[in-house]
Amino acid sequence: MTTPTNCCSVCGGVTKSAGVVDFNKSGADWFEGQRQFPVSDEVVGFRRCGACGFMFTPYFDDWSEADFKARVYNADYVLADPPFLVERPTRLAAYLSGVLGDALGEVSLLDFGAGEGRMVDELRGFGLVHGTVYDPYHADSPLPESRHELVTAFEVVEHVPDQGALFDQLCGLVAPGGLLLLSTLLQPEDIDTIGAAWWYACPRNGHLAFHTADSLASLLETRGFKLLSLSTELHIASRGPSRLLRLFQEAEQSLEVSGASASGPSPPRAD
Numbered sequence: 001m002t003t004p005t006n007c008c009s010v011c012g013g014v015t016k017s018a019g020v021v022d023f024n025k026s027g028a029d030w031f032e033g034q035r036q037f038p039v040s041d042e043v044v045g046f047r048r049c050g051a052c053g054f055m056f057t058p059y060f061d062d063w064s065e066a067d068f069k070a071r072v073y074n075a076d077y078v079l080a081d082p083p084f085l086v087e088r089p090t091r092l093a094a095y096l097s098g099v100l101g102d103a104l105g106e107v108s109l110l111d112f113g114a115g116e117g118r119m120v121d122e123l124r125g126f127g128l129v130h131g132t133v134y135d136p137y138h139a140d141s142p143l144p145e146s147r148h149e150l151v152t153a154f155e156v157v158e159h160v161p162d163q164g165a166l167f168d169q170l171c172g173l174v175a176p177g178g179l180l181l182l183s184t185l186l187q188p189e190d191i192d193t194i195g196a197a198w199w200y201a202c203p204r205n206g207h208l209a210f211h212t213a214d215s216l217a218s219l220l221e222t223r224g225f226k227l228l229s230l231s232t233e234l235h236i237a238s239r240g241p242s243r244l245l246r247l248f249q250e251a252e253q254s255l256e257v258s259g260a261s262a263s264g265p266s267p268p269r270a271d
Contacts, residue, residue, distance in 0.1 A: 006047070009163060010215045013051030019196030020045045026080035026204040027258075036079045037204055044203045046196040053212035055187060055201070060161050060208050065136060072206040073137040080205045084115060088257070092154055093122030099251040103244065104128050110148040110173055113156035114139050147175035150244060154257055157184035159206045163219060171223040171239075179244045180225065180237040183257040187212050200258070233257050 008015050023044055024037035048055040060068075078085055096119075097104055105127045111120050114133035123131055132148070133139045151173050160166040174180050185200050187210055200207060216235065217227040225237040228245075234255055236248050 008049035008052060008054050008215075009056070010054045010218055011049060011052040013049040015047040015049045017195075018046040018048040018055055018191075021196050021201065021203065023203045025202045027199060027202045027207070028080050028082055029202070030199040031082070037076075044196075046201060048191070048195065049215070052215040052218060053187065053191075054163075054215035055191065055195075055210040056161075057203070057208050058161075059203065060206075063161075068206065069137055072204070077205075080202070086118065088154075089115060089119035090122055092152075092255070092257070093119045093126065095253055095255045096123060096152075097126035098253045099247050100244070101247070103247065106130075107150050107244070108132075108148045108175070109150045109152065110134065110144060112151055112153045112170060112173065113159070117141075119152075119154075143169070144173070147173055147178065149175050149178040151178065151180050153180070153182040155183055157182060157211065157216075158200070158209050161208060163209055167219045167223055171220070171225055171237075174225075174239070177240065177242055178238070179242045179248070180220075181248070182235050182237070183233050183255075184211060184216070184235070185233045185258050186210075186216070186229070231255070 006015055007013070020043050022040040023042035024040040026036050028036045044057050044059045046055055046057045100107060104123065108130040109120070109123070109128060110132045111117070112134050114120060114135045115138045117133040117135075117139045120128065120131040120133050132144055133141055134143050135141075151170060153170055157163070157166065170180055170182070188194070188198065191198060201210065213229060220227045220237045224239045226239070227235060227237050229235045230248065231254070234257060236245065238245055
């Protein structure tokens with residue numbers, strides 16, 4: 001059954017308007033200090049749940065995979081997210097190799113939403129043996145049927161319209177005793193005030209779904225997983241004892257995935 005547009009797909013709560021932005025708003029606008037794409041006539045409206053706080057836009061609900069490839073994940077995508085190709089996957093690989101240490105050579109890892117697969121390539125240089133990548137828009141690989149001890153999903157959650165289906169996939173790919181490691185920036189404290197003006201709400205990046213701690217925990221708990229947030233953007237989830245859990249809890253390394261705090265960098269110039 002389709003959830004009505006004015007209802008929250010996470011908890012079923014009533015939502016209200018959280019503002020509008022133009023389609024070409026990108027995250028890089030804030031980091032570069034100026035617009036990366038011309039202002040678009042296409043208006044993208046966001047809504048926010050009054051119960052769990054989940055914020056989303058139904059704008060992309062009817063888009064096909066081909067639509068996303070043509071209009072979001074195209075040759076210009078790197079302008080919206082410059083760290084995507086090299087800097088971010090290299091930084092993520094360094095973080096994971098530092099946390100996992102000797103376990104890196106034993107763990108079975110799936111990078112879900114892997115982009116072009118650079119993070120796993122880098123990890124192989126650190127000693128990863130069993131690494132798999134999946135990305136419907138960039139990596140030329142099918143969704144694996146096997147389960148893995150560590151499933152990573154960095155900067156994936158905010159890109160997917162059907163959050164229920166996404167978490168069904170992610171949780172279903174985690175082996176018994178395994179761990180799900182994901183990043184998505186939780187909403188800032190002033191989200192009720194700024195709404196869609198939040199820098200992370202950027203349609204040109206394909207950012208369309210944003211969680212609170214409550215909404216994210218609800219999705220995971222429904223699927224038998226317990227959420228532990230290491231920061232406002234890095235989260236781990238497990239359904240029971242995991243040998244990897246302690247490694248992440250005790251890690252001295254910190255990780256900034258998106259490149260900014262929840263509040264974000266300074267707004268771009270209007271010109």
